[in-house]
Amino acid sequence: MNKIALGVTSSISIYKAADIIRLFQKEDLAVQVIMTERATNFIQPEFFTALSGQPAVVRLFDQKQRPIEHITLASEVSLLVIAPATANIIAKLASGLADDFLSTFYLAVKSPVLIAPAMNEAMFLHPQTQANIKKLKDLGVVFVEPESGYLACGQKGSGRLASPEKIVQLGLRLIRQQPVFKDKLIVVTAGPTREALDPVRFLSNRSSGKMGYELAREAYERGAEVVLISGPVELRPPAGVKVERVISSEDMRQAVLKYYDQASVVIMSAAVSDFRFSQAGREKIKKENLPSAVRLEKTPDILEELGRLKRGQLLVGFAAETSEAKARAREKMEKKKLDLIVVNDVSQQDIGFESDDNEVWLLWPDGRERLISKTTKRKVSQEILTEIGAMFNGRKGNN
Numbered sequence: 431m432n433k434i435a436l437g438v439t440s441s442i443s444i445y446k447a448a449d450i451i452r453l454f455q456k457e458d459l460a461v462q463v464i465m466t467e468r469a470t471n472f473i474q475p476e477f478f479t480a481l482s483g484q485p486a487v488v489r490l491f492d493q494k495q496r497p498i499e500h501i502t503l504a505s506e507v508s509l510l511v512i513a514p515a516t517a518n519i520i521a522k523l524a525s526g527l528a529d530d531f532l533s534t535f536y537l538a539v540k541s542p543v544l545i546a547p548a549m550n551e552a553m554f555l556h557p558q559t560q561a562n563i564k565k566l567k568d569l570g571v572v573f574v575e576p577e578s579g580y581l582a583c584g585q586k587g588s589g590r591l592a593s594p595e596k597i598v599q600l601g602l603r604l605i606r607q608q609p610v611f612k613d614k615l616i617v618v619t620a621g622p623t624r625e626a627l628d629p630v631r632f633l634s635n636r637s638s639g640k641m642g643y644e645l646a647r648e649a650y651e652r653g654a655e656v657v658l659i660s661g662p663v664e665l666r667p668p669a670g671v672k673v674e675r676v677i678s679s680e681d682m683r684q685a686v687l688k689y690y691d692q693a694s695v696v697i698m699s700a701a702v703s704d705f706r707f708s709q710a711g712r713e714k715i716k717k718e719n720l721p722s723a724v725r726l727e728k729t730p731d732i733l734e735e736l737g738r739l740k741r742g743q744l745l746v747g748f749a750a751e752t753s754e755a756k757a758r759a760r761e762k763m764e765k766k767k768l769d770l771i772v773v774n775d776v777s778q779q780d781i782g783f784e785s786d787d788n789e790v791w792l793l794w795p796d797g798r799e800r801l802i803s804k805t806t807k808r809k810v811s812q813e814i815l816t817e818i819g820a821m822f823n824g825r826k827g828n829n
C-alpha cells in the first residue's frame with residue numbers, strides 16, 4: 431500500500447504538517463489528510479487538499495465521495511500518523527471516544543499508529559496526559575517524543591513537536607521494518623578520518639560519508655538498531671540512529687570495538703586513513719620550524735582486527751580501488767574474513783567519493799558476484815541491505 435493517513439489537530443504547530451506531507455511524498459507515499467474540525471480554525475482544508483493532492487477529510491457525516499469513508503479509507507492506508515497531536519485527541523483515543531472522523535478512523539484502522547504530541551509543557555507533563563500516553567503505548571501505539579525548546583506560549587520546556595524528519599523517519603520504519611532486522615544491532619562506519627600533524631593540520635581523504643549515512647538510514651528503516659560511527663562530514667545524521675562522532679582512525683577503531691560484541695552486522699564504509707604521522711605535535715608547528723620531511727606510519731587495520739575477533743557477526747567491507755578493483759577486493763575479503771565486500775572503482779569521476787551516485791560490485795566469499803549499475807547511493811544502500819537480509823535468512827558467511 432502506498433498511502434498513509436495524516437491526522438492533523440488544532441495545535442499551533444499545525445504548519446509543520448506541510449513539511450511532513452512533503453517528506454512522505456518524497457518517499458512515493460500518497461498522503462490522505464484528516465483534520466479535526468477545530469484544526470480548521472488555524473488552516474483551511476483546501477491548503478492540505480492542494481498540498482496532498484487528495485481532498486482533506488474533516489467531517490464524519492459529510493462524505494461526498496464514499497458513504498462510509500472512515501471504514502473504506504482504513505483498509506487503504508499502511509500507517510496512521512497524527513502530527514501534531516493535541517492533548518485532547520490523545521485523551522480521546524486513550525478512552526476510545528469516536529465523536530469525529532479522526533477518532534472514529536483510529537478505531538477502524540488496523541495499520542500501525544504513530545502519534546507526535548505537541549502542547550504546552552504543563553499540558554504535556556500533566557499526569558492525566560501522561561496516563562493517556564501510557565495507555566496508548568500499552569496498546570501498541572508508537573509515540574515520537576516531543577522536543578524541548580521555546581514553545582508557542584512563550585515558555586521554554588518540553589512539548590514542542592518533534593522535527594518533521596524525525597516523525598517521517600519513524601513512520602517509514604513502521605511501514606518498512608522487516609522481521610530479519612528486528613533486535614539486530616547494525617554498526618555502520620562512515621566518512622573520512624583525520625590524522626593530526628598538529629592541532630590545526632591533518633591528513634585526510636575525499637570521502638563524503640554519503641554512502642555510510644544512506645546505509646545507516648536504510649538499516650534503521652528496515653527495523654535494525656543502528657549505531658553510525660562517523661568521521662568529520664557535513665551531513666545531517668538520519669533521525670533515530672545513534673551517532674558516535676570520531677576524528678582519527680584510532681578513535682574509529684575504539685568506537686567500533688566498543689559495539690562489536692553486541693553487533694550482528696558491521697558495515698565498514700568509512701574511508702579510514704591508511705597512514706598517520708609518526709609524531710603529532712601538541713602545539714601548532716611554526717612555519718620556520720616545519721620539517722622538510724615528515725614520517726608516516728600505518729594506522730591499525732580495523733577490518734583485519736574485526737575479522738580476527740569475529741564471533742558470528744556479518745562483516746561487510748568496502749574497497750575503493752583505481753585499478754584491478756575486483757581482484758584486489760577479493761584478496762582483501764579473504765585476508766580480513768569478510769562476508770561481503772562492496773567494490774567501488776573510484777577512478778570513475780561521476781561516481782564514488784563526494785558524488786550522490788555510485789556503481790559497485792558486490793563480491794561474496796563463495797565466488798558469487800553482482801553488479802549494481804550506476805544509481806543513487808540511496809538505491810545502492812537498499813540493495814546492500816536487501817542482500818544482508820538474505821544472507822541472514824540463508825546464514826551464509828565467512829565464519
Ligand SMILES: Cc1cc2nc3c(=O)[nH]c(=O)nc-3n(C[C@H](O)[C@H](O)[C@H](O)COP(=O)(O)O)c2cc1C
Pocket residue numbers: 438439440441442443466467468469515516517518519548549550553
Ligand atoms: C492558539 C491556540 C493554540 C493551541 N495549541 C495547542 C497545542 O499546541 N496543543 C494542544 O494540545 N492544544 C492546543 N490548543 C488547544 C486545543 O486547540 C483544544 O484543546 C482543542 O479543543 C483541541 O481540539 P482537537 O483535538 O479536536 O483539534 C490550542 C488552542 C489555541 C486557541
